[in-house]
Amino acid sequence: MNSLLVFGRTGQVARELQHLAEAQTLDLLALGREAADLAQPGTCAAAIYAHRPRVVINAAAYTAVDRAEEEEGLATAINGSAPAEMAEACAALDIPMVHISTDYVFPGNGQAPWTPSDATAPANAYGRSKLVGEEGIRASGVNHGILRTSWVFSAHGANFVKTMLRLSDTRDQISVVDDQIGGPTPARAIAAACLSIAQQLQVAPSKSGTYHFSGEPDVSWCTFAGTIFEMSGRSTRVNGIPSSAYPTPAARPLNSRLDCSATSSEFGLPRPDWQAGLKDCLIDLGILR
Numbered sequence: 001m002n003s004l005l006v007f008g009r010t011g012q013v014a015r016e017l018q019h020l021a022e023a024q025t026l027d028l029l030a031l032g033r034e035a036a037d038l039a040q041p042g043t044c045a046a047a048i049y050a051h052r053p054r055v056v057i058n059a060a061a062y063t064a065v066d067r068a069e070e071e072e073g074l075a076t077a078i079n080g081s082a083p084a085e086m087a088e089a090c091a092a093l094d095i096p097m098v099h100i101s102t103d104y105v106f107p108g109n110g111q112a113p114w115t116p117s118d119a120t121a122p123a124n125a126y127g128r129s130k131l132v133g134e135e136g137i138r139a140s141g142v143n144h145g146i147l148r149t150s151w152v153f154s155a156h157g158a159n160f161v162k163t164m165l166r167l168s169d170t171r172d173q174i175s176v177v178d179d180q181i182g183g184p185t186p187a188r189a190i191a192a193a194c195l196s197i198a199q200q201l202q203v204a205p206s207k208s209g210t211y212h213f214s215g216e217p218d219v220s221w222c223t224f225a226g227t228i229f230e231m232s233g234r235s236t237r238v239n240g241i242p243s244s245a246y247p248t249p250a251a252r253p254l255n256s257r258l259d260c261s262a263t264s265s266e267f268g269l270p271r272p273d274w275q276a277g278l279k280d281c282l283i284d285l286g287i288l289r
Helices: 013-025 043-051 072-094 123-139 161-170 187-203 219-230 263-268 276-286
Strands: 004-007 028-031 055-058 097-102 143-151 171-175 209-212 235-239
Touching: 004 013, 004 043, 013 043, 013 187, 043 072, 055 072, 055 187, 072 097, 097 123, 097 187, 123 143, 143 187, 161 171, 161 219, 171 219, 171 263, 187 263, 187 276, 209 263, 219 235, 219 276
Parallel strands: 004 028, 004 055, 055 097, 097 143, 143 209, 171 235
Antiparallel strands: none
């Protein structure tokens, strides 16, 4: 029996969870799609009943934001129905569940950081699919930690940092939107937060609820890109443009700021310094030493 069961194996947070577990000699089993296909009803619950872990972390998701506009049914199956199914199984076995969600459940307007209790109103299919998952988890009555985060990056998979570095190999200037504001968040920090929340929920179920976790300080994508190039020693120039000049199939929130004060007070988890996380990421990629 594994004490910690993770759904997801190759995603950014899932990989960091496995690295942290190895470093801390934790008994963790990460399930890939071949072992638990979130698009297939029943497979997640079957895995939980088969392994009977002490805690479950769902780090798997449908993350193709633009493609979700055409595949909302599939996105909802993976991001909505599957987490709800996990939660029901965890509730039946009386084990806690940690689930990673997103700021995209909010409409993305205004300038004030979103609090966990603010009204949700997703502006795109991806956000709607993630909200279905949140609602299913809460409705199950399971002891849970829903962790909304934003702008995830790491040395793994596809993300903004790696895209900017790739583009800078062939371009001397890049246009990046400067009117979307949020907190870039290192996947490693999210993984560490998930492990801490999972541990605390086992002994303090009263902490069950929805929380926020994002890097600080809040910046625009344009500023984030400029920092990536500066820190990596690239000479690529960044030109700020409005979102209207870079249309995408899925609407993007202008305001991705998250109020993370409850996460800090309840779990002792302050917002991570994304610039320190970026340096670690560049070291992992072999760009810095």
